[in-house]
Amino acid sequence: MDGGTVVVFGATGGTGRLTMERLLATTRFNVVGAVRRPDALAGFAPEHAASGRFRAVACDLMDPGPGDARLIAALDGAAAAVFAAGVADVWAARRGTTLYSEGGGALLRAMRAAGVRVLVAVTSDGVLDDPAKPAVYRWLVKPLLLRRVYEDMVALEQAIAAASPWLKWAIVRPSRLLDAPPAGAAARQPWIGEGLMPPGSGGWVARGDVAALIVACLEGQARWGRALTITC
Numbered sequence: 001m002d003g004g005t006v007v008v009f010g011a012t013g014g015t016g017r018l019t020m021e022r023l024l025a026t027t028r029f030n031v032v033g034a035v036r037r038p039d040a041l042a043g044f045a046p047e048h049a050a051s052g053r054f055r056a057v058a059c060d061l062m063d064p065g066p067g068d069a070r071l072i073a074a075l076d077g078a079a080a081a082v083f084a085a086g087v088a089d090v091w092a093a094r095r096g097t098t099l100y101s102e103g104g105g106a107l108l109r110a111m112r113a114a115g116v117r118v119l120v121a122v123t124s125d126g127v128l129d130d131p132a133k134p135a136v137y138r139w140l141v142k143p144l145l146l147r148r149v150y151e152d153m154v155a156l157e158q159a160i161a162a163a164s165p166w167l168k169w170a171i172v173r174p175s176r177l178l179d180a181p182p183a184g185a186a187a188r189q190p191w192i193g194e195g196l197m198p199p200g201s202g203g204w205v206a207r208g209d210v211a212a213l214i215v216a217c218l219e220g221q222a223r224w225g226r227a228l229t230i231t232c
């Protein structure tokens with residue numbers, strides 16, 4: 001893919017916003033930010049908004065409208081979608097979410113209805129059982145705080161995989177997201193691959209590197225139909 005419109009869900013979030021910036025800066029895609037509060041993107045990329053390359057649409061993944069009409073409208077004419085939505089509050093995450101299964105499920109239905117056949121979705125490397133992760137994460141953080149979110153992410157991953165071959169898809173599974181690399185780690189290139197991160201990885205990744213991978217996927221630089229872990 002090297003043109004058309006990409007609709008980014010979770011566009012006010014860290015990764016979604018950086019993905020839109022990168023799409024506008026380095027590709028020929030037009031960009032639609034699908035957000036619950038379009039005001040939150042007021043002033044984003046003003047030159048691209050003025051030229052028509054960027055616009056925001058109001059859209060709540062959990063309120064897709066009758067027959068998913070609001071989501072279908074947000075996707076109108078698009079070539080691809082990015083799912084970068086998430087639950088920012090760890091306590092809300094602990095209570096559980098259906099954002100991935102229900103919201104992502106609605107997105108998949110709407111994509112089919114709108115004829116949008118390319119999806120890059122962000123979940124987490126937490127969906128994998130990694131014995132190399134720190135004990136505090138494996139025995140406390142994951143089971144007590146994040147288990148339900150990961151279960152919901154797995155449901156979305158399964159729904160995406162089941163949409164093959166109609167859907168061209170890539171799943172991006174970052175480890176812990178940081179806005180910027182920790183001091184001294186700036187030059188580190190992320191590891192990207194299927195399955196568990198290699199031993200000795202730091203277990204974090206900068207959102208900018210995740211955005212770069214999402215854009216690379218959209219440009220067809222990775223084989224479709226794979227879940228890619230990204231970590232430093």
Ligand SMILES: NC(=O)c1ccc[n+]([C@@H]2O[C@H](COP(=O)([O-])OP(=O)(O)OC[C@H]3O[C@@H](n4cnc5c(N)ncnc54)[C@H](OP(=O)(O)O)[C@@H]3O)[C@@H](O)[C@H]2O)c1
Nearest residue numbers: 010011012013014015036060061062085086088124176177
């Ligand atoms: N944080 C981490 O360490 C970590 C690690 C691995 C994976 N991840 C996953 O990576 C993804 C991106 O994370 P991030 O930290 O960059 O995102 P983030 O800053 O937490 O942003 C979350 C985004 O999701 C949107 N959203 C939430 N509910 C929505 C709904 N019902 N409809 C539409 N949009 C909705 C939010 O919109 P509003 O502005 O309207 O709230 C926001 O734009 C998430 O799926 C996250 O779970 C995170």
